[in-house]
Amino acid sequence: MAEEESSNPLRVVRIEKVTLNIATGKSGEPLEKAKKVLTQLTNKTPIAAVVTLRGKDAAEFLKRALDAVSNKVNERSFDDYGNVSFGIKEHIEIPGTRYVPELGIFGATIHVTLGRPGYRIRSRAIRPSKIGRNHYVSKEDAVKFMQNNFGTTTGN
DSSP states (O other): OHHHHHHOGGGOOEEEEEEEEOOOSSOSHHHHHHHHHHHHHHSSOOBTTEEEEOHHHHHHHHHHHHHHTTTEEEGGGBOTTSEEEEEESOGGGSTTOOOOTTTOOOOEEEEEEEEOTTGGGGTOSSSOOOOOGGGSOOHHHHHHHHHHHHOOEEEO
């Protein structure tokens, strides 16, 4: 199986996207502050209190976010489809982030979606199709990818 993954370019696991979410529970001023914090963290324009990162930006932000949780991700945070989610109690724990008293401190959830080349066929506009179950990223594949590429450790 490992030999097949190295020789077949369609079996390579990659980051599809990283989504950062701050739930304020209120609209108005708290939401605006959360949007400013997201802009500060990612240098991207948020929609509501959510930012989606792709490509190199996603990998760079994920490294910083994992540093905030000491590269530990609970094994229950992985699902059967190659997704992993974890939370950060205070956004200022992310390296490179400075505290701005006017904005305050927010917690955040980070959702990582992993995929393989060929996933696009299920969401394309013309002739969308299904992906075979054996092509999905399994929980074991996702754990191995995070350990090999980001040095994460899993616990209970």
